[in-house]
Amino acid sequence: MAKKRKKNTKPLAQRRGSNGQxxxxxxxxxxxxxxxxxxxxxxxxxxxRDCIKDDWVNSVDEKSLKKxxxxxxxxxFSELEADIVYEASLDGRxxxxxxxxxxxxxxxxxxxxxxxxxxxxxxxxxxxxxxxDERDNKGFKFPVVFPIVFYSGSDRWxxxxxxxxxxxxxxxxxxxxxxFNYMLVDANGFEEKQLKAFSSKLLAAVLLMEKSQxxxxxxxxxxxxxxxxxxxxxEEKRIFNLFINxxxxxxxxxxxxxxxxMITSLxxxxxxxxxx
Numbered sequence: 001m002a003k004k005r006k007k008n009t010k011p012l013a014q015r016r017g018s019n020g021q022x023x024x025x026x027x028x029x030x031x032x033x034x035x036x037x038x039x040x041x042x043x044x045x046x047x048x049r050d051c052i053k054d055d056w057v058n059s060v061d062e063k064s065l066k067k068x069x070x071x072x073x074x075x076x077f078s079e080l081e082a083d084i085v086y087e088a089s090l091d092g093r094x095x096x097x098x099x100x101x102x103x104x105x106x107x108x109x110x111x112x113x114x115x116x117x118x119x120x121x122x123x124x125x126x127x128x129x130x131x132x133d134e135r136d137n138k139g140f141k142f143p144v145v146f147p148i149v150f151y152s153g154s155d156r157w158x159x160x161x162x163x164x165x166x167x168x169x170x171x172x173x174x175x176x177x178x179x180f181n182y183m184l185v186d187a188n189g190f191e192e193k194q195l196k197a198f199s200s201k202l203l204a205a206v207l208l209m210e211k212s213q214x215x216x217x218x219x220x221x222x223x224x225x226x227x228x229x230x231x232x233x234x235e236e237k238r239i240f241n242l243f244i245n246x247x248x249x250x251x252x253x254x255x256x257x258x259x260x261x262m263i264t265s266l267x268x269x270x271x272x273x274x275x276x
Contacts, residue, residue, distance in 0.1 A: 046200030064089035094143040112163040152187035201228035
């Protein structure tokens with residue numbers, strides 16, 4: 001009789017990753033700030049167009065882009081990740097973009113498996129909400145689900161980008177093994193020059209802040225983004241301020257007022273320059 005696998009009953013804060021380090025429970029505010037960021041249509045489009053270099057990206061119908069209120073996160077992983085779902089039309093066909101936001105500070109090698117579970121849930125949801133007669137037809141098609149993992153941890157991402165590598169001896173079976181590739185967006189993997197070219201200045205400013213290793217770098221990166229921050233619309237300013245406030249809460253800082261003073265000071269310099 002096969003032995004039952006012992007369940008890991010340790011609280012999340014006591015569990016260890018593959019490198020032996022204790023897994024820290026992630027505060028919910030981090031979940032909220034990135035959810036807010038990618039709930040902004042401009043930021044999501046920038047994520048697609050500036051981070052994914054495939055030709056099809058330019059064919060996404062911007063007007064059809066719609067954020068879904070659904071979440072497919074399973075209870076087992078609710079402390080480790082958050083998700084955002086967008087639907088869009090691509091050459092008249094429906095596409096579902098699934099962004100999984102990795103909230104852990106370490107690299108989790110189960111990622112392809114976790115994505116598989118979510119993709120199946122998305123397809124199940126689509127099937128259950130389709131017309132009963134239509135889904136029985138030969139021509140019934142599922143929409144493409146495009147998985148994106150957004151990672152902002154400090155460790156290098158070394159997880160395979162395809163599912164088949166999770167199967168022992170998959171090479172022998174060629175294309176007969178279940179497989180898909182996911183798109184990895186590493187928040188710390190962009191050079192400053194690349195961020196400057198982003199169509200969403202909000203996304204660029206936030207990713208630049210995320211690269212800061214200490215307070216000195218943080219303020220320096222804020223200064224580099226100030227001219228863009230001044231041009232933010234109301235919604236972008238709200239999300240930018242939310243990021244600052246949450247970072248203050250998470251790290252026990254009080255930088256919101258100082259940054260506001262920096263923006264005010266820059267505005268005064270602009271007015272003085274115009275007067276001269």
